[in-house]
Structures are given as C-alpha cells and as structure tokens.
Amino acid sequence: MQLDFFPSRTLTLYLAKMFVVRIFAVLVMLVLVLMALDLLSATGRILTPEGNGQAEILKYASLRIPQLISRFLPYSVLLATLITLVTLNQNSEVVAMKAAGLSAHQVLAPLLLTAAVVAVVSFAFNERVVTRANTTLKAWEAVQYEPIPDDSGVRSNVYLSDGTNVLTAATLVGSGENIQLSNVTWYQRGPGGIIIEQVKASGATYAAPGWRLADPERFDVGSAETEELGEMIVGEALTPEQIDLQSIDPDGQSFWELSETIDAFEAIGMRTSEMRANWWHRISGPLSALLMPLLGSVAAFGLARSGQLFVRAIIGMALGFAYFVVDNAALAMGSFGGYPPFLAAWAPFFLFLLVGETVLIRTEE
Incomplete structure (x- = not known):
C-alpha cells in the first residue's frame, strides 16, 4: 500500500485533467442556459430607454456573466465531481486503483487538489472581476438602463435613516x-x-x-x-460623512476594502454583523469547491454492476445541494444577528466536511 497521499504523477494528472474539463463544460452549460433565461426577462427593460440596442444587451451580458460564474461555480464542481466519479466507476477504473493499493482518500486526492486550485481562482475572480461587475450593474439598474453618470464613485439603491x-x-x-x-x-x-x-x-x-x-x-x-x-x-441630522458610510455596498467592495469599512463602522458604533458575515463568507464561499469531491465521493465506490451506482450518485448530489441550502440559511441568520458572523460563514463548511469524511471513512476506508 502506498504511503504517499497522492497516487503516481501520471494518474494524478489524468484525474485532474478529466476533472477540470468536466468542471469547465458544466460551468459553460449552466452559464449559457441561465444567461439566456435572464436575457428573456431583462431585454425588454434594457431596450426601453431611447437609443439602447444590441450594444447595451451585450454590456448587460458582460456584467451578468461574472455574477453567474461566481454563484454557480461550486455547483459546477459538484456536478463535475459526480460525472467524473460515475464515469471512473462504470469503467472499473476505481476498482483498478483500489486493487493497486490506493485508499479512497488517495483516489480522491487529485480531485481535492484541483478543487483547491479552483477555490483560489474563484476567490481571485470574485475580488478582481465580480465586485466591479456588481457595482456597475447595480448603478445601471438604478438609472433604469440609461447612461450611468460619469463618476467612478457612483453607488446605487441608497437607504439612509434619520431617526x-x-x-x-x-x-x-x-x-x-x-x-x-x-x-x-x-x-x-x-x-x-x-x-x-x-x-x-x-x-x-x-x-x-x-x-x-x-x-x-x-x-x-x-x-x-x-x-x-x-x-x-x-x-x-444626516451629514455627508454618515451618508458616505451608510451608502456603502458590501457586494461592490473587495475583501480588503470591506475590512476597512467594517473597522470604520465599528469605530462609530454601528452594527456590522451583516458585513462581518459577508466578509467571512468571502473565504468560506470559494472554499466550498473543496467540499464537493468529498461529498460526491460516495458515487465513486461500490460495484457499478450492483445496480446501486445511480442511487449513490443521487446521495452525492443530495449531500452537495444540502450544503448549499444550509450555507444560505446560516448566512441569512448571520445577516440579522441570529448567528455570530463567524459561525454563520464557517459552521456549514466544517459540518459538511465532517459529514463527508464520516461517510467516506465508514463506507470505504
């Protein structure tokens, strides 16, 4: 039995390449379908202002696609995990790897490494692209798709309380x-x-x-x-300084900018639980890609001819989607103070990490 966590270099590259191709294919399919559905409902509003045409529709798509990629990349990793592992199982490749002395964790190691790289890329993409797209699209929607004022500090949907x-x-x-x-x-x-x-x-x-x-x-x-x-x-009673703080949109700020905003809010005694939960989720959200191979691993094992492969794939999918449901619910609870911000962002991650490890160890190791 091999003592290294990863299998051979050839096998690692083979599994990683297979996984990446399927992640990309599933992501492209999801984004294209969802973008088409979104345009069906948004095109009429975009073309309402005089002078708007195909260029504005393409502009909307260019701003909306980064949001869709950010939101559905973890789902793509989950579906790609199931497709990859079911394919390996059906071709008896998992049986061959286990017969060569690889443990279940070693079989999954290349997929976990790939998912970790995807999580890092996702974090960088969110910080550099998605935040800017959020700011521009919200400002454009606020003026009902008319030209946005030429000001780099434009903010939209401002809500201010004066007593x-x-x-x-x-x-x-x-x-x-x-x-x-x-x-x-x-x-x-x-x-x-x-x-x-x-x-x-x-x-x-x-x-x-x-x-x-x-x-x-x-x-x-x-x-x-x-x-x-x-x-x-x-x-x-509303001063410009208060408006500058209250009109900040956390979705349009990078991780480091949001840190400074939270410090500024705390300095004047304003509530920061929603922003703090959002700040923690900037890290735990992309890391959810790392959970998907573990939660979907149940589809990799068991004999394909036993007739239970489809049931195993359904169980893996159910575990993955259950994580997203619990994660969204916990984040909502953290936003209005029901959970501490750290717990709201990280509890679902560690809970399903333990669930995935327990299922894998109890059934395969």
Missing part, C-alpha cells in the same frame, strides 16, 4: 459636501413607524445642514393629496 424618517435615492455620486443624490424619496414617519408623508424629488444636494430637494412633490398619506413644493430641506 424614524428615511431618505432613499436611486444613485449617489461624489463624496463629502459634493454628494449628489438622484431620484430621491423622503419618508416622514409618525408614532408607531407609520408613514404620514412622502416627498419625491429628481435630486438632492447638501444644504449644510440637511439636503435640498430639487422639484419636490409631497404626498400626504392622511388626506391622499399631492402638492408641488418650491423648495424643501430634509434630513438635517
């Missing part, structure tokens, strides 16, 4: 006292949090203090009457 009142804006550009808000809505709330007044404006600028609304239109909820106002200043 019980709320100020929202479709986009924000600039910083400090030069901040400009567009498509602004001011909600004034009374006792019990009930909205008593809503004011809409095309934009808002800093009035030192407060924010001056451009062409405001007030709707009184009690009387159901609409009134156009000449000028109105709202949110006098």
